[in-house]
Amino acid sequence: MEKLYFKDKIAIICGGSKGMGEETSKLIVKMGGSVLIIARDMEVLKTVAEELNQLKVIESQFVEFFSCDTTDMVKLKPLIKDFINNHRVPDYLLNLVGYAYPQYIEKLTLDDFKRNMDVNYYGQLVPILTLLPYFMKEKRGFIANTSSMMGYFGMMSYATYCPSKFAIVGLTEALRHELKPFNIGFSILYPPDTDTPGMAKENETKPEECKILSETVKLLSAEEVAKVFIKGIRKKKYNILPGEAKMVWLLYRYLPRLVRWFMDGDYKKARKRLGK
Template structure:
C-alpha cells in the first residue's frame, strides 16, 4: 500500500558533506534545477559517545556541526525555494534520545535536542507559506553509524542498551514514511 502511493513520484537523492554550507547550497540548487524539491529529508547524524568529563569541546563541536548545523544548512538552502513555490515538506530526522537523554551522550543529545527545537520553530514560521515541517525520533537502528557508535560506548550505556531492542533500518524507515504520509508532525 505504501509503495503504491509513492510509485509514480520522482524521487532524487543526494550525498553531500552537510557540514560544508557552500557545498550544500550548490548541491541543493543543482538538485532543485533538475527536479524541483517538494520534500526534504535531513538525516545526517552520528554519535560519538563518551563521558562528559573525558570528552573535549571539539567533540561537542563535531556533534553540533554534523547533527545540527548539517540539518540547518540543508534547510536554509531549501526553505526559500519552497517558500517561492508556496509548498513543501521538510522532514527532520532527530533521535529518540531527545525524549530521554542519559549518560554517555552529553555531546550527542544536545545536538539532537537542537534539531527538535529547530523543527518546533520552523513548523510555526513556515506554516503560513504552505510548508509542513515534521520530525522523527527513531530508536536505535542497525546501521554502519550505529556499529561505529558502539565502539566507544561507555559500559553503563551498553548495559542500558542491552535492555532495549535495536531495530532494522527498513521497518524504522517505513514507520517514518507512514507517519509523514499520514500528515503527522512527529
Template sequence: MTHVIITGGSSGIGLALARIYAGRGARISLLARTLSVLEAVQGELAKDHGASTVRIESTDVADESQTVAAIHRCEEAFGPCDILITCAGVVEPGLFEALSSDAFDRQLQTNFSGSIHAVRAVYAGMKARRSGRIMLVSSGAGLIGIHGYTAYCASKFALHGFAEALRSEARPHGIRISVCFPPDTETPQFTRELEHRPPEAAVIMGRVAPWPADAVASRIVRAIDGGEFEVFFGWTLRALGRFGSTVKPFLNWWFDRAIQRISRHP
C-alpha cells in the same frame, strides 16, 4: 514527478527511504560524504528503477555553502524539492570530560546544523510555491538524556525545538514540518556506535532490540503521507514524547540506581 531529497541517503534509514520512494516512481537526490558508497547506491537504485531517477552529491552537510549548492544542483536537475528528509548524522559516545571539543562540535554541526543547512536550501522555494514537506530525523536520544551521549543528545534535542518553532512559521505557507524519534536501528553506524557505547548506557539502552532500517523508514513515509508532526516508534518512546515531564523523573531514578550498581561492580 515528486522530487525527494535525502541527506545521509547512502546507508541506513536514508537508503531504506530512498528505496521506498524510488519504488513509488519519485525522483531521488541523495547527499552523503562518501562518493564511492553513493555511486554504489545509485547503481543499485538505477538498476531497479531506471537510471534517470537517482542523483547523487558528495557533500558534508556540516558545510552550509557546500550543502546549499549541492541541493540547488539537484533541484536544477530534477525540479523543485517536494520532500526533504534530513537523515545525515553522526554519533560518537563518550563521557563529557573525555570527549574532545572536535568530537563534540562534529556531532552538533552534522546532526543539528547540517539539518538546518538543508532546510535553508529548500525553504524559500517551498514557501514561494506554498507547498512542501520536511522531515527532520531526531532520535530517541532527543527525548531523554543518556549517560555518555551529551553531544548527541544536545544535537537531537535541538532538532526538536527547531521543528516546533519552524512548524508554526511554515504552516501558514503550506509547508508541513515533521520530526521523528527513531530508536536504535540496525545500520552500519549503529554497529560502530556499539563498540564505543559506555556500559552505563548499555544497561539503559540495550534492553530493547534495535529496529530494522526498513521498518523505521516505512513508519517515516507513512507519517509524511499523513502530515504527522511528531513521529514515535514503539510505546516507550511514545510515552516519553507524550508524557515526558511525568515519566522522566521515574526513569532517571531507575537509571541512576542501575548506573550506581555498575559503579560498585566494575
C-alpha cells in the same frame, strides 16, 4: 502501503546512502518517487544509486546523487540550484545526517561537542536553509528532520549527542510554526537504537553501562524504522516515534519522575555489575 504514493514526487534525502536514509530512499523509489541522495562518500553513493535504479517502477522516475558534506552551505547551494533548474522544486527534504559518539564526560573534549553539534544540527539546518527559499516561493514543501529518543530525554555518555538532537527538535518547533502560512509541513523522527553502519561505529566507543541500559529498548532494523518514517510522512505526522520510542515518549511525558527513577536505578545496577 499505498503502492504508488510517491508517483511524480521528488525527494531530496540527505544521508540517504546508508542506514535508515538508505532504506527510506528505497521505499520512496519502490513507491514511485524520484530521489536525490546526498552524502559524502562517492563510492557508496554510486552503489546505492545502482540498487535504487533497479527498484524503479515507473518510466519517468529518476535517481540522482551528489557528494557533499551537508554542513557546507557554500558547496550545497549551487548543487541544489542546478538540480532544481534541471528538474523542479522537490516535494520533500528528508534530513538523516548525524552520528553519535557515546563517551564518558571526562573523556570528551570541547571539540567533540562542537563536531557533534556541527554535523547533527548544522548538517540538517544547512539543507533546510538552502531549500526553504524555493519552498516558500512555491508555498509548498515538506521537511522531515531526524532527532532520536535522545531528543526528548537524556542518558549517560550521550553528552555531545543529546544537545544536538534536542536542537533539532527546537529548530523544527520554530520552523513548523513560522512556515504554516507557507504551507510547508514538518515531521521529526525519533528513532530508538537502530541497526545501521552508524550504530556499529557508535558501539566501538560505547561505555559498558550505556550498552546495558540500552538493552531495555528493542533494537530495530533500518527497514523497520524507514517503514514507520514513511508512514508518518504520508500521514503528515509531526512526531514520528518508531518501536518503543513511542512508549518511552508517553511515559516520559506523563510520568517523568518514574522514568528518571527507573533510569537511575538501572544505571546504579549496571555500575555495580561492572564493579564500579
